Amino acid sequence: MTADVAREAAGALARHALELPALAGARTVAAYVSVGNEPGTLPLLDALLTRGARVLLPVLLPDNDLDWGAYAGEGSLARVRHGGKMALFEPSGERLGPDAVLGADVVLLPGLAVDGRGMRLGRGGGSYDRVLARLAGAGAHPALVVLLYDTEVVAHLPAEAHDRPVQAAVTPSGVRRFTDA
Numbered sequence: 050m051t052a053d054v055a056r057e058a059a060g061a062l063a064r065h066a067l068e069l070p071a072l073a074g075a076r077t078v079a080a081y082v083s084v085g086n087e088p089g090t091l092p093l094l095d096a097l098l099t100r101g102a103r104v105l106l107p108v109l110l111p112d113n114d115l116d117w118g119a120y121a122g123e124g125s126l127a128r129v130r131h132g133g134k135m136a137l138f139e140p141s142g143e144r145l146g147p148d149a150v151l152g153a154d155v156v157l158l159p160g161l162a163v164d165g166r167g168m169r170l171g172r173g174g175g176s177y178d179r180v181l182a183r184l185a186g187a188g189a190h191p192a193l194v195v196l197l198y199d200t201e202v203v204a205h206l207p208a209e210a211h212d213r214p215v216q217a218a219v220t221p222s223g224v225r226r227f228t229d230a
Contacts, residue, residue, distance in 0.1 A: 050086075059089025061221035062196060066093050066157075067100075069217065069224060071192035075154040077103045079117065079180075079191070082126060082138035087159055088196050088221065094120055105149055108139045113174050117149035118142050150180055153191045158215060160195040164206040167214035167227030169195050181213040192216050 050058075066072060078097055083090040097104050104120040109131050118140030120126075127141040150156065158177055162170040171177050184191065193215040199222050218225045 055089060058198070058221040059083075059092050062088050062090075062219055063093035063096055065221070065224050066194070066196070066219045067096055069155075069192070069194065069219070071155050071194070071216075072097070072102075075102050075192075077105065077153045078155045078157060079105045079107075079150045079153040080120070080157040081107055081159055083159070083196075084135055084137055088198055090157070090196065091123060093157075093196075095122070098122065105145070105153060106140045107176070108144060109137060109176065110147075113176050114147055114179050115150070115176050116147055117145045119145070147183065148187075150183065151187050151189045153189075155192045155194060156180070156184070158193060158195045160197055160201070162201045162203050162206060163195050163197060163215060163218045164203050165227070166205075166208075167216065167218075168206050168208045168212055169215050170206050178211055182211065185213065194219060196220075 080094055094104055105117040106120045107115040108118055110116055119142060120140055125141055126138040128136050129139050130136040160169045160171055194217045195215045196219050199220045202218055202225060216227060
């Protein structure tokens with residue numbers, strides 16, 4: 050994918066995501082900064098800030114759990130390499146603790162794919178499985194939305210007992226809602 054195509058896809062992804070009713074009224078959104086070949090998230094993060102939403106971004110902890118920090122624009126990000134893993138862009142300000150996600154109205158999740166039931170396939174590190182378990186354990190029910198490319202919406206994925214479905218997938222071509230989630 051060329052840089053121009055990736056930029057166009059990120060813009061389209063942001064436009065479609067912002068049409069979601071859950072994001073329209075969200076005061077706090079837990080999100081992430083895309084890396085590598087993931088669909089670009091910066092246009093969406095900046096649009097959420099412009100709307101007045103508080104945007105929380107993850108900070109990877111040594112045990113693969115996630116702490117959180119507030120996003121204050123692209124200049125507030127630091128590139129951090131975690132051991133042999135890829136470098137991530139994380140908020141450089143105050144750490145809010147792993148439970149900060151409990152106050153989110155919407156959680157935007159990365160993924161490799163999602164199926165017709167809303168079951169998301171992650172990268173395998175378990176970071177977001179911990180976040181979803183933390184939310185469930187606290188009785189928090191934010192809208193769960195995965196951001197993907199169109200080709201990453203598939204018919205069926207394997208699921209394990211701890212997996213939690215998302216309510217929607219946003220791609221550059223639109224939004225797909227899952228009724229079973």
